[in-house]
Amino acid sequence: MTQQLQITKARTLKEKPEVAGIPFGSYFTDHMFSMDYSAELGWHDASIIPYAPIEVSPSAQALHYGQTVFEGLKAYNVDGDVTLFRPDENFKRLNRSLERLSMPKIDEEFALLALTELLKLEHDWVPDGEGQALYVRPFVFANEPYLGVRPAKNYKMLIVLSPVAGYYGAQLNPTSIFVEDSYVRAVRGGVGEVKFGGNYAASLHAQQKAADLGYEQVLWLDGVHQEYVEEVGSMNIFFVRNGELVTPELNGSILPGITRKSLIELASGMGYTVNEERIHIKDIEEGIKDGSVTEVFGAGTAAVIAPVGIMNIHGTDYRINGNEIGEVTQKLYDNLTGIQTCELEDKYGWVHQVTSTVK
Structure with missing residues (x-):
């Protein structure tokens, strides 16, 4: 059925914060998008409404059995205009997540239309400072009040917006990662x-363990052998080895990141050889030792690119590129963010225009 989008504006508007001074994802705009699903009506009641708490039954299935998935993307302020970076890829991935969790798919075109209208309403919230953006969080959860283990019959989709500074602050400083060899994040076939909420809940204990040891991120190994590189925290990971880019191949347990996909295409277009392969942690350790692995970085929506300066492998700390940002990492960061903010030509058609010449 054709969806109609209703808009109800907030009576009072919030004071906009100094973005550089607020923690990532902690302050939200005046409005949000909401849509409901029932087995009888399908997706319905699509609306933009004032941001406010929602009513959820104590027996809502998401609270007990975890049917909840989400996405994350950013809106950018480009000389007063608002743009998005590859939002179609986010809604495609959201549908893949929904399908895997036996949840009803959304109309991707309508979701993008709804997000566009929400951003038009909230365009004054899109910050224009260096490295700043408006973080966009679409998510869907089961809200049927039923304590039975089966796919729910009722769901809610929301999109909330949060102004954010750079994930690691204004400077692109190298981070430190701890290779986790006790716990695992996921296994193939799982x-x-x-982007399932439970994946992130399962990662918290290991993340806290790493933080207690003085490291900022966790590098996950595969769930079977605990020998092959998979992801870093909420990011995909890349290595520069003998001048070429190497990243773990998608195997069913690694999130197919949109930043990952973009970097592979971008790096190839810049003349770099990019290899997607199964990577043994021992090969990385040996590569760091013999100098063939010269740079390491994480890639994801929130951080864009996070250079790695220290990597703890099985109890030994290794400094990568003198704990400084590498030349390849910096070039890729500059080119990708340049496209995202329209400072560089978008040869790939990745930038989605939301508003033009906002007054």
Whole structure:
């Protein structure tokens, strides 16, 4: 059925914060998008409404059995105009996550239209400082009040917006990562390749362990052998080895990141050889030792690119590129963010215009 989008504006508007001074994802705009699903009506009641708490039954299935998936993308302020970076890819991936969790798919074109209208309403919230953006969080969860283990019959989709500074602050400083060899994030055939809330809940204990040891991120190994590189925290990971880019191949337990996909295409277009392959952690350790692995970085929507300066492998700290940003990492960061902010030509058609010449 054709969806109609209703808009109800907030009576009072919030004071906009100094973006550089707020923690990532902690302050939200005046409005949000909401849509409901029932087995009888399908997706319905699509609306933009004032941001406010929602009513959820204590027996809502998401609270007990975890049917909840989400996405993350950013809106940018380009000389007063608002743009998005590859939002179609986010809604495609959201549908893949929904399918894997036996949840009803959304109309991707309508979701993008709804997000566009929400951003038009909230365009004054899109910050224009260096490295700043408006973080966009679409998510879907089961809200049927039923304590039975089966796919729910009722769901809610929301999109909330949050102004954010750079994930690691204004400077692109190298981070430190701890190779986790006790716990695992996911296994092939599970839900590691989708943005499922439970994946992140399962990662928290290891993340806290790494933080207690003085490291900022966790590098996950495969769930079977605990020998092959998979992801870093909420990011995909890349290595520069003998001047070429190497990243773990998608195997069913690794999230197919949109930043990952973009970097592979971008790097190839810049003349770099990019290899997607199964990577043994020992090969990385040996590569760091013999100098063939010269740079390491994570890639994801929130951080864009996070250079790695220290990597703890099985109890030994290794400094990568003198704990400084590498030349390849910097070039890729500059080119990708340049396209995202329209400072460089978008040869790939990745930038989606939301508003033009906002007054």
